[in-house]
Amino acid sequence: xxxxxxxxxxxxxxxxxxxxxxxxxxxxxxxxxxxxxxxxxxxxxxxxxxxxxxxxxxxxxxxxxxxxxxxxxxxxxxxxxxxxxxxxxxxxxxxxxxxxxxxxxxxxxxxxxxxxxxxxx
Numbered sequence: 263x264x265x266x267x268x269x270x271x272x273x274x275x276x277x278x279x280x281x282x283x284x285x286x287x288x289x290x291x292x293x294x295x296x297x298x299x300x301x302x303x304x305x306x307x308x309x310x311x312x313x314x315x316x317x318x319x320x321x322x323x324x325x326x327x328x329x330x331x332x333x334x335x336x337x338x339x340x341x342x343x344x345x346x347x348x349x350x351x352x353x354x355x356x357x358x359x360x361x362x363x364x365x366x367x368x369x370x371x372x373x374x375x376x377x378x379x380x381x382x383x
Contacts, residue, residue, distance in 0.1 A: 293319050293329035309340050331364035335371055351378045
């Protein structure tokens with residue numbers, strides 16, 4: 263679990279060239295901006311609002327596979343943190359199913375799937 267957290271932290275750090283703010287995205291915001299806003303909400307413990315942002319990225323920017331894959335992963339991870347393991351498991355499985363070309367998100371999702379399956383046994 264520590265390795266997963268370190269990898270996730272490094273990924274988020276790497277993807278964020280600017281400081282993440284809680285400035286709410288507008289109608290012209292890019293997928294990445296909304297994803298980062300969702301991550302900032304998550305970091306503040308505003309999980310339901312973060313989930314809404316991750317779902318918005320997935321629904322509004324389906325052509326942007328990279329951001330959608332990470333939004334899907336973050337969505338699943340947020341459910342995991344909320345201890346809603348069954349929903350988290352289903353959402354993690356969607357990462358590979360919907361975004362087979364996004365190997366980074368898939369690798370982390372598979373690790374989380376294994377962890378959740380052990381918890382649910």
